[in-house]
Amino acid sequence: MKRLSILPIILTCVVLTLLVFVGTALAADTTLSGNGPTFTFASTEPGATFECAVDGGAWAACASPHTVRVADGPHTFSVRALDAAGNADATPATKAFDVDTSGLETVINAGPEGLTNDPTPSYGFGSESTGATFECRVSSEWAPCVSPFKLPRLASGSYVFEVRAVVGARKDGSPARRAFTVDADAPETTLTGGPAEGETTNLRSPVFTYASEPGASFECRVDPVTKADVELVAWGACGAIAPLKGGPHTFQVRAVDAAGNPDPTPATRAFKVRACEQIVRIGLAEVRGTCVEGDGETYTSTAAVTVNGLPIPVPAGARFTITEDKLSVTNVTLAVAGIELYKGNLNLALPKGKQGEEKDVTSFPVAGKKLFGMQIGGKATLRFGWRANSDQRYAVLALNVALPDIFKTGTAANATAVTGDVAIRMDAVNGVQLDGLKVDVGNAYIGPLVVEKLCLSYLKAGATFVAGCQAxxxxxxxxxxxxxxxxxxxxxxxxxxxxxxxxxxxxxxxxxxxxxxxxxxxxxxxxxxxxxxxxxxxxxxxxxxxxxxxxxxxxxxxxxxxxxxxxxxxxxxxxxxxxxxxxxxxxxxxxxxxxxxxxxxxxxxxxxxxxxxxxSGMVKFGFHAGFNFGKAATFDGRVDGWVQTGTPNFNVEGTVAVCNKTLGCLNANAVVSNIGVAGCAGIDTWLGKINVGAGYTFRTKEVSVMLAGCDIGPFRARAAQVSGTTFEVRRKSPAVVVRVRGEGGVPKVALVGPDGRRVTSDVPDGQGFKNGEYMIMSDEDRGAVSVLVASPAAGEWTVEPLPGSVPVAGVDVADTRPETKVKAKVVGKRELRYEYTPQPGERVTFVERGLHTARALGTARAGKHTLRFTPGAGGAGVRNVIAQVTQDGRPRENVKVASFVAPADRLPARPKVKVKRRGQFVRISWTSTADRVDITYRTAAGASKLVAGRKPRGAIRVRATQMTVSVRGLRADGRSGKPTTRKVK
Structure with missing residues (x-):
């Protein structure tokens, strides 16, 4: 039993072994190429199919070429062929590969995307990876490529261009790509409206219509010209055609599709223009008619026209012609307001003009004709004008009319009548109308009564020719x-x-x-x-x-x-x-x-x-200044200044002539203030300009010659000697002043320097000034002479009396004074920050000056300081800060040191108001920060009253039981703030 049970098993194994051996022997071999992640493969047996596997996974049907989608890292790709009987290659082809996409990126940096009309587009690309090569494809297999890469000619259609970077066995797993559509087909253009081919049109700017494929735009041109195969008239955007001259013309239009392809065969239309205009403007003339023909330079009409509103009839068989400088019409009768101006062939020369100008055109003899029942005398003048800021032209006919016989040019029996001016205006909008009437009589007589001036004028709105009567x-x-x-x-x-x-x-x-x-x-x-x-x-x-x-x-x-x-x-x-x-x-x-x-x-x-x-509180004044300081000096000139209200401060500046017997007269800058007067003239030295002159102090009535707060310092006395007096001049001194006092008169002296230079005071009257060398001023009231020496040599100088001079009583010497050292700026709108280094006897006052403001802000102190102030009333705008400089109690100069923008003046705040009824009376009391207040009230009976100009604080009593009260604060300039309203019921 055991032997029989084992035999079937052995037979089954043998059979299976034979089957496997037979199947393997029948399957085709598989070949594999590629480094991944894309592989190509084939089989020796026709009709074979394939199965692929990655990293030992399940087999799956595939086809060559095959791209593997895997993560970065080591991988294995296998492929086996299967014959028609289903026999699989027992020895699959296998290849190991690595995927590393980190840092491997491909970028397209040039080439079309979307719609293009280029059938062979070119692309540029790159990668940040070192040693990268590239592969490209367009609806095809990957193939090596180099940037820039021009594609082969493509038919119209949609495409995708891809490119990937390759480094060794690595390939960009996400290739760069651009989708595009090629449209290389030109559009067709069709004219759908406008003058027909060869047609004559009356329109100077004819209108054409046209059509093409959807999305197309259009380009147009008129009268193209080609020379030596070069087109001289460029294509442009289609729109209204500029007015054309009369004659033949050509219009062309071409469509341009969405890809930018223009129609190579534009639609063309030849036509003629009969230049028939209703309005023609040329120079100062504006012609209007039913048909005015022209070519841009000359225009004609065989029908009636108006020129700037002037009616010009054109009889049958006649012709009107106008150019920029000439107007003519044959067999015309020209009349305005019933006045016949001309009859016959009219030829007028037109003046050239521009917008805003009005010029004479011609004159017509009109003596003996009448207007408004008054005789017209002399000639009528025709003028053409062009309104400013408008295209409208107009005409004015100006003439004289004789006034009634009561007005005569004299008392004699044969005295003639006087005349008045009349202007008749014409334009295309309003036609013919009276522009102005002016009766202007000067030095006429009504019997023995002299009419020095009689004027009556009427001027229509916008009139320009006739001027109105004045006071x-x-x-x-x-x-x-x-x-x-x-x-x-x-x-x-x-x-x-x-x-x-x-x-x-x-x-x-x-x-x-x-x-x-x-x-x-x-x-x-x-x-x-x-x-x-x-x-x-x-x-x-x-x-x-x-x-x-x-x-x-x-x-x-x-x-x-x-x-x-x-x-x-x-x-x-x-x-x-x-x-x-x-x-x-x-x-x-x-x-x-x-x-x-x-x-x-x-x-x-x-x-x-x-x-x-x-x-605003600003006080300004000016006067012809004439100051006579005895025999020492006089000022004469025009000065203007300001006064600060509520204070004694005032200041004036101007130009005057400073005169002295010896000096003559010099033009000087004048400063006049509440302190005194100074006139300073400049004399050039090698170290700059020195200001010297004369001055007067109001309080002490003291005259100062060559000082007056100019650039000369105080005198220092020198003892007089019989043989002369010496004094020292420091190095690089711009100037020195020597005042020599005489006994019983003005002495005559000579100043002798260490370099041999000699300056004498004995000069003819009026010749005591030589710019760059010296200035001499005598003071007969004090018996002294002052000599300024410009650019003196350093060292010891001598004062020598001249023969015939009165004895010298004393000598005073003064040096130049340093210029004022003050700097300032306004921070914000209320702080003046300044730095001041004072000189002995010098004083600086800061003054705020604006168009409607002038007031002192304060006096400068030595060092760096801040002066806080509130801008004065006078409205918003730029204000200047002026440093007014006085020297030894006399005006010296005014210097601008800062500026700022002042805010608008504040309106008064609402007043505080109380109302209280006591019996038959109402007591109204108020308190305000304004300069004054106005009180208005309305009683229950309807009475309305104003109590104006009351003090900022006060009260009144009114007989009433019910009323409405309003109290409003007012500034000094009359502007008011918001009112406070109270009711008593």
Missing amino acids: PTVGGKAGEPFIQCAVDTQVDRWDGSLAIVLPTASKTRIGMWGGLSGGQFGHAGAFVDRLGTAVPLAPGVFLDRVALGVCVNPPPLKVKGEVGIGFGPDFNGAKAIGLNGWFQYTGGTPWLIEAGGSLSVFGTQMADATFAYES
Whole structure:
């Protein structure tokens, strides 16, 4: 039994062994190539399939080439062939490989992505790995490649380009890739609208329409030109066609698809332009008509046109022609407002002009014709103009009309009539209209009455040719109206003025003026002048003139008055001495009061002065300065300055002539303050300019020659000797001043230096100055002469009396003074930080100066300091800090040391208000930080009242039981803050 049971087992094993041996023998061999992770493999038996395994894993069907996706590290790849009977290669091909992708990265740095019209695109790529080579593919197998890599020609379609870096057996497991689409097919362009081929159009800018494939854009050009196979007219963006000249033209358009392919065969249309315009602007002329033909330089019309609004009829068979400099029309009758200006063939030369200009074109004889029932005299002038900031051109016809016969140019029987000015304006928008009418009579007569000035004017809004009437002159400067009011040229205006001379011995003048602006009261005034002795003010003193004028609309409000007083003996029909003064108020923020006056003697004006006060607290003044300091020196010139309100401080600067008998006159800079006067002129030295001059101290009435706070220091006395006096000059001294005092008169001396230089005081009058060498000033009141020597030699100098000189009583010597040493800056808006090194006798005061501000901030101290201040009233803007320098009690100079931007003035805060009813009365009390307050209240009965200009702190009592009270603080310039309102019920 045991033997029989073992036999089947043995037979089964033999059979299985034979089966395996037979199957293995029938399977094909497998060959393997590649270093991983992509492998290629094959079999010796056709039709074989393959199974692959990685790292001893399960077999799975695969095909060559096969890329293995595994993690970094060592791996084993196996592949075996299977024949058609399913027999597997018993000895699979196996290959070990390593994967290391760390640091192995491929980058594409050039080449198209998305849509391109390049069928052979080129790509650039790289890797940071050392020694890397590359493999590329586009819908194909990997193949070695080098950057840049140009692809073979591709058909239109979508593609993916891939590239990977290879270092040894390592390959980038995530190749770089770019997807792109090739579109190399050009679009087609079709014209869908516009002038037909060969058509003639009246449009100077014809419109074309066109179409192509979706997403295409278009490029256009007009009148292309090709020379030597080069296109001279570039393609450009399509849009409105610029106006074309008359004649043949060609329009081209081409489509450009989304890939940038232009249509190589653009759509083309040839057409002709008949240049027929309705509006043509050329130079100062604007021509309008139904059809004005031209080529950009010459334009014509056979139908009626207007030129700048001037109607020009063109009869049948006639032609109108215009160029930039010429206008002509045949067989024309030209008329405006019923006035026939011309008949026949008209040829006009047109002036060249530009925007904002108005120029004469021609004149037409129009004597004997009428306008508004008045005779026209002389000629009518035609002007063309071009409005500023506009394309509109216009025409003005200006002419004269004779006034009624009552006005004559004289008292003789054959005296002629006077005329007035009329302007007729024309433009394309408003047609023909009266632009301005002005009747202006000067020195006419109505019987024996002299009409010195009679003017009546009407000006339409925007009028330019006719000027409105102005107020007559009243004293003052010839030709200047008494008051200058603002003018709004954009509204209709009426103006009138009258000045007549009475047939009296003094030729008394009486005048008045006024005007309307935009239908509202504008301005008015009146005067009487040359009253002679008709209005005595005191024995021998007479009122000679009084005038008053006011400007209301347009703002600002102005009020001006003037008065003249005469006294003394008679001279040319008037008093020999005349004193004239005027004042003017101008509203606004800040408001302004101005005044001035002049003194004339025997018809010659001797002095004048002006004064201005602004509501910000700024006071400015100017005058013709004339200071006579005895025989020592005189000042004469124009200076202007300011006053700090509430203090005695004032300061003036200007240019004057400093004169002395010996010196003559020198132009100098003047400084006038509440301390005194100084006039300093410059003399050049080899070490720079030295300022010397003369000065006067108001309090002590002391005259100082060659000092006056200029650049010369105090004198030091030297004892006088019979043979002369010596003094020392230090090295590199720019100048030295020697004052020699005489006994009983001004001495004559010579200053002799160690280098032999000799400067004598005995010079002819007026020749005591030689720039760069010396300056000599005599003081006869004190019997002294002062000599300045520029660039003196160092060492001992001698003062020698000259023959015939009075004895020398004493000698004083002064050296140059160092310049003022002060530096400053404003930190923030309220701190002045400065550094000051004072000189003996020197004083510096800091002053804040602005357009509407002038006030002292404080006095400088030696060293570094901070001066805190609050900017003065005067509005926002730049302010300067001026160092006013005085020397030994006299003005020396004004120096700008800093600047800052001041903030806007603060409006007053709301006042504190209390109201309390007691019986039939209400008590209103207030406290404010403003300069003053206004109180308004309205009672239950409807009464409304204003209590103006009260002190910042106070109270009033009002009879009422119910009311609403408002208290508002006001600054000095009249600007108010927000009110505080209280109710009593």
